[in-house]
Amino acid sequence: MSALLSAITFLPAAGGLVLLLVPRRRAGAFRVGALLISLATLALSLPLFFGFDADATAYQFEEVRRWLPTLGVTYHVGIDGISLLLVLLTTFLTPLVLASAWHSIEDRVKEFVVTMLILETGMLGVFVSLDLFLFYVFWEAMLIPMYFIIGVWGGANRVYAAVKFVLYTMAGSVLMLVAILALYVQHGAATGTYTFDVPVLARWVLAPGLGQNLMFLAFALAFAIKVPLFPFHTWLPDAHVEAPTPGSVILAGVLLKMGTYGFLRFCLPFFPDASLAFAPLFFALAVIGIVYGAWVSTVQTDIKKLVAYSSVSHLGFVMLGIFTLNQQGLVGGLIQMVNHGLSTGALFLMVGMIYERRHTRLIADFGGLWKVIPAFSAVFLVVTLSSLGLPGLNGFVGEFLILVGAFQVSGWLAAAATSGIVFAALYMLWMYQRVIFGEVTREENRGLRDLTPREWAVLAPVIVFIVWIGVYPVTFTGKTEASVEALIAQVQGKVSPR
Amino acid sequence: MPEPAFPSIALGPLLPTLFVLGAAGLVLLLDLLPRRSGKEHLAAVGLAGVVGGLLATLWRWGSNGRAFHDMIVLDGLALFANVVICYAAALVILLSVDYLGRAGAESGEYYALVLFATAGMMLLAAAGDLIVVFLALELMSLSLYVLAGLFKSPLAAGEASMKYFLLGAFASSFMLYGIALVYGATGATNLERVGAAAAAQGHAPLLAIGLGLLLVGFGFKTSFVPFHMWAPDVYQGAPTSVTALIATGSKAAAFAALIRVLVVALRSAQADWTVLLWAVAVVTMTLGNVVAIAQSNLKRMLAYSSIAHAGYMLVGLVAGGAPGAGAVLFYLLAYAFTTVGTFGVITLCTRAGQEAVEVADYAGLARRHPVLAATLGLFLLSLVGIPPLAGFVGKFYLFAAAVRAGYVWLAVIGVLNSAVAAYYYLRVIVYMYMREPDASPTAWAPSFSGGLALVIALIGIVLLGVIPAPFADLAQAAVAPLLR
Numbered sequence: 001m002s003a004l005l006s007a008i009t010f011l012p013a014a015g016g017l018v019l020l021l022v023p024r025r026r027a028g029a030f031r032v033g034a035l036l037i038s039l040a041t042l043a044l045s046l047p048l049f050f051g052f053d054a055d056a057t058a059y060q061f062e063e064v065r066r067w068l069p070t071l072g073v074t075y076h077v078g079i080d081g082i083s084l085l086l087v088l089l090t091t092f093l094t095p096l097v098l099a100s101a102w103h104s105i106e107d108r109v110k111e112f113v114v115t116m117l118i119l120e121t122g123m124l125g126v127f128v129s130l131d132l133f134l135f136y137v138f139w140e141a142m143l144i145p146m147y148f149i150i151g152v153w154g155g156a157n158r159v160y161a162a163v164k165f166v167l168y169t170m171a172g173s174v175l176m177l178v179a180i181l182a183l184y185v186q187h188g189a190a191t192g193t194y195t196f197d198v199p200v201l202a203r204w205v206l207a208p209g210l211g212q213n214l215m216f217l218a219f220a221l222a223f224a225i226k227v228p229l230f231p232f233h234t235w236l237p238d239a240h241v242e243a244p245t246p247g248s249v250i251l252a253g254v255l256l257k258m259g260t261y262g263f264l265r266f267c268l269p270f271f272p273d274a275s276l277a278f279a280p281l282f283f284a285l286a287v288i289g290i291v292y293g294a295w296v297s298t299v300q301t302d303i304k305k306l307v308a309y310s311s312v313s314h315l316g317f318v319m320l321g322i323f324t325l326n327q328q329g330l331v332g333g334l335i336q337m338v339n340h341g342l343s344t345g346a347l348f349l350m351v352g353m354i355y356e357r358r359h360t361r362l363i364a365d366f367g368g369l370w371k372v373i374p375a376f377s378a379v380f381l382v383v384t385l386s387s388l389g390l391p392g393l394n395g396f397v398g399e400f401l402i403l404v405g406a407f408q409v410s411g412w413l414a415a416a417a418t419s420g421i422v423f424a425a426l427y428m429l430w431m432y433q434r435v436i437f438g439e440v441t442r443e444e445n446r447g448l449r450d451l452t453p454r455e456w457a458v459l460a461p462v463i464v465f466i467v468w469i470g471v472y473p474v475t476f477t478g479k480t481e482a483s484v485e486a487l488i489a490q491v492q493g494k495v496s497p498r
Numbered sequence: 499m500p501e502p503a504f505p506s507i508a509l510g511p512l513l514p515t516l517f518v519l520g521a522a523g524l525v526l527l528l529d530l531l532p533r534r535s536g537k538e539h540l541a542a543v544g545l546a547g548v549v550g551g552l553l554a555t556l557w558r559w560g561s562n563g564r565a566f567h568d569m570i571v572l573d574g575l576a577l578f579a580n581v582v583i584c585y586a587a588a589l590v591i592l593l594s595v596d597y598l599g600r601a602g603a604e605s606g607e608y609y610a611l612v613l614f615a616t617a618g619m620m621l622l623a624a625a626g627d628l629i630v631v632f633l634a635l636e637l638m639s640l641s642l643y644v645l646a647g648l649f650k651s652p653l654a655a656g657e658a659s660m661k662y663f664l665l666g667a668f669a670s671s672f673m674l675y676g677i678a679l680v681y682g683a684t685g686a687t688n689l690e691r692v693g694a695a696a697a698a699q700g701h702a703p704l705l706a707i708g709l710g711l712l713l714v715g716f717g718f719k720t721s722f723v724p725f726h727m728w729a730p731d732v733y734q735g736a737p738t739s740v741t742a743l744i745a746t747g748s749k750a751a752a753f754a755a756l757i758r759v760l761v762v763a764l765r766s767a768q769a770d771w772t773v774l775l776w777a778v779a780v781v782t783m784t785l786g787n788v789v790a791i792a793q794s795n796l797k798r799m800l801a802y803s804s805i806a807h808a809g810y811m812l813v814g815l816v817a818g819g820a821p822g823a824g825a826v827l828f829y830l831l832a833y834a835f836t837t838v839g840t841f842g843v844i845t846l847c848t849r850a851g852q853e854a855v856e857v858a859d860y861a862g863l864a865r866r867h868p869v870l871a872a873t874l875g876l877f878l879l880s881l882v883g884i885p886p887l888a889g890f891v892g893k894f895y896l897f898a899a900a901v902r903a904g905y906v907w908l909a910v911i912g913v914l915n916s917a918v919a920a921y922y923y924l925r926v927i928v929y930m931y932m933r934e935p936d937a938s939p940t941a942w943a944p945s946f947s948g949g950l951a952l953v954i955a956l957i958g959i960v961l962l963g964v965i966p967a968p969f970a971d972l973a974q975a976a977v978a979p980l981l982r
Contacts, residue, residue, distance in 0.1 A: 068967040070974070071898065111868070133894075137885035144884055147924070151932045159932050163924060170920050174913035177894075181901035181909065 081483030226259030245352025329405020336398030521547020529606025658735025673715025679708030783809030862935030
């Protein structure tokens with residue numbers, strides 16, 4: 001039993017608490033300290049990738065400790081191929097985000113970095129928890145730092161966005177709490193062992209019927225709000241637009257993935273019958289989300305809002321892939337989660353960079369930027385193309401796999417989803433054209449600075465992975481396939497014959 | 499000629515209460531001595547008495563003492579409730595020292611009354627006889643009526659005290675009438691004998707009415723809807739330290755006594771009162787939370803919030819059994835730390851020479867007093883039920899007991915309520931962190947003892963949140979023998 005996962009999970013929060021003790025005179029010390037802590041976390045998480053046995057289907061790096069023995073709650077953490085990439089995505093994005101906030105966050109730097117570090121612990125905890133109680137603790141606890149990040153360091157309408165974010169998410173997750181308890185009680189009554197242990201509950205076969213359907217819906221509601229699946233997405237544009245750049249990046253890069261991860265980790269294995277029964281509903285909502293998100297993105301005048309709505313579309317693809325319940329769809333959905341984290345994260349980073357220079361995000365305020373800031377424009381092009389799914393870059397791999405999976409379910413479904421890719425090309429390229437090409441329309445834009453070394457350092461790692469996944473995705477998909485196969489086998493083995 | 503036989507009096511079960519009562523008497527005596535200034539020594543005596551009571555409680559832990567012909571039953575339930583009450587009283591005394599000085603209401607009677615109220619609470623939790631229930635309730639209530647009106651200057655304090663007294667007296671008379679009817683029906687006031695008689699009689703009307711009236715009395719003290727009307731005015735008007743005591747200690751004592759009455763005297767009618775309390779729990783949670791949204795006064799908001807929390811605890815009573823009642827006890831402990839902490843922060847905040855009681859007074863507190871704001875923030879998050887703080891674990895145990903007993907929909911209503919509640923607690927955090935202070939900002943009145951109380955409460959909510967197992971298991975073990 002190794003304590004590596006616990007060390008990775010709690011290092012950021014522990015570091016954050018240490019930073020709390022430092023007097024607040026020098027803001028720079030907090031920026032450097034937090035960056036070092038997050039880099040150390042990243043370094044600690046690398047052995048997870050290299051030490052991960054891609055052929056094993058069991059959880060790895062497991063750690064089990066007693067916590068609330070009378071209730072059957074244990075401190076149980078571990079990862080498989082599904083959570084591995086998400087853990088790494090989290091540890092990868094956090095240092096980038098802290099570096100990106102070097103100049104954009106000037107107010108209450110100490111509180112900011114501590115909140116970010118506590119948030120990282122919360123996010124990592126969600127992905128590594130293998131006990132429902134522990135999972136719920138991290139799931140709820142993580143809301144609060146995000147609430148502060150939006151509410152304290154956000155834009156003009158930040159309080160509204162922050163409160164909406166918390167209430168919306170909480171309303172969904174409290175019902176999940178009841179479903180967790182119901183599952184716990186049913187399992188206990190049936191088997192005699194009362195436990196919140198995820199692997200144990202996932203192996204147990206819950207009788208199909210109303211009870212399973214209700215529990216499934218309670219879990220699904222919590223996750224669908226987080227994804228966000230149409231029509232539960234209305235908190236997202238507010239939160240994304242009002243959040244400061246670091247908040248948007250983390251929100252898009254990691255937080256949304258918790259919803260899709262929840263479907264994979266809990267909904268499918270716990271409630272296979274209900275998952276299959278409700279799959280058509282989720283297909284429909286996913287495709288509506290894909291098309292609707294794309295359409296709404298097209299007409300946005302604010303770049304950040306455009307990127308926010310494009311998330312609804314991209315996450316629709318992920319949901320589509322998950323509910324196909326076949327190898328291609330699930331692996332595609334999983335890799336698309338990572339892709340979306342990288343591409344959309346990078347888009348938000350770059351929107352933030354341009355906002356720092358011009359203090360506007362309206363498409364109409366830009367134009368002809370290629371002539372002024374060519375390096376920025378070139379990188380922005382790569383990120384834009386990655387987001388719309390150009391072959392050779394990461395987005396293509398995920399969307400292709402998902403569509404292959406969807407075709408096996410229904411040709412119409414895949415056709416409808418494919419239109420989302422066409423629209424993505426439309427709204428992304430149109431936005432790019434208006435912002436970057438043409439003549440310089442505003443005098444203020446002439447004096448813009450191109451990318452600074454710090455900004456290069458933030459963007460370069462993302463670009464590396466965008467290309468890497470696009471060219472040779474097997475490095476990453478290879479780690480997930482065994483776990484995904486095991487998941488599919490588990491779901492199919494548990495479904496009661498009809 | 500036979501020797502006259504004196505009944506042997508076992509004072510052991512009374513020991514914790516005697517410490518507190520002794521301290522109360524000592525405070526009254528010391529207050530008579532001429533002394534130039536300050537009442538800190540009285541606070542110290544009071545604190546010593548309460549800590550003595552706590553230590554005596556811990557010393558008696560695990561024992562099952564009975565005294566005065568089973569009128570006093572110091573069993574696990576009473577001992578656990580004593581711990582909650584003593585902690586709450588100790589924290590309240592710590593908070594009071596500088597707070598009273600600033601308010602210009604420093605007096606020896608204050609500490610004596612707090613101690614008498616505390617003794618009443620401890621007796622109430624240990625009452626094995628309806629007569630003792632009534633006497634303890636009156637000892638507690640009369641002390642609290644006076645304490646509520648201690649600040650004579652603001653009109654609200656007078657109103658609070660008057661309202662508390664009138665409605666409280668009304669509720670007491672209901673209870674007394676109920677006791678009389680129960681005695682008439684069963685010929686006994688001892689809870690166990692009432693329980694045996696009730697089991698034999700079934701649904702005798704006289705007994706049913708008597709027990710119903712008894713519940714009305716408890717409903718008033720624990721502020722269930724529709725007996726909650728007094729709470730907002732009293733919480734708002736009473737000195738904040740007294741409000742903290744009313745919200746925690748008196749609630750803990752009343753809940754402990756209610757548990758005892760329900761499971762000892764009313765066990766045969768469990769199916770009936772479960773249905774009744776189910777409905778009361780739903781209405782209490784919902785009304786408390788919904789009305790709290792509309793409040794602009796922080797103390798008034800916390801009053802409605804405490805009504806809602808009483809509703810959550812009722813969920814545990816409905817769930818029943820050792821898990822349900824144990825969850826209620828654990829929740830009382832968690833709630834005591836959280837609530838005393840919240841009110842404690844209020845006692846430390848002043849604005850323009852007045853106590854800062856409006857939510858708007860807390861605008862920008864985080865910028866000026868980051869530590870204080872973070873402290874209040876943590877207490878509020880615990881009230882919301884955000885893990886890993888005590889409030890979350892408390893709710894988890896309550897709702898787990900409810901689901902396990904088959905009351906899934908009650909749990910659903912409960913958790914939805916806690917999502918609603920998040921709105922008004924977070925509103926205070928919005929003011930503290932996301933708004934700027936205006937012209938006359940809220941200041942912090944430094945106070946060593948007040949700070950100490952806050953630190954203890956803070957440690958309490960984190961400890962109960964992170965490693966709740968030992969305490970929750972103790973709470974369940976405390977009620978388990980009663981339910982056999």
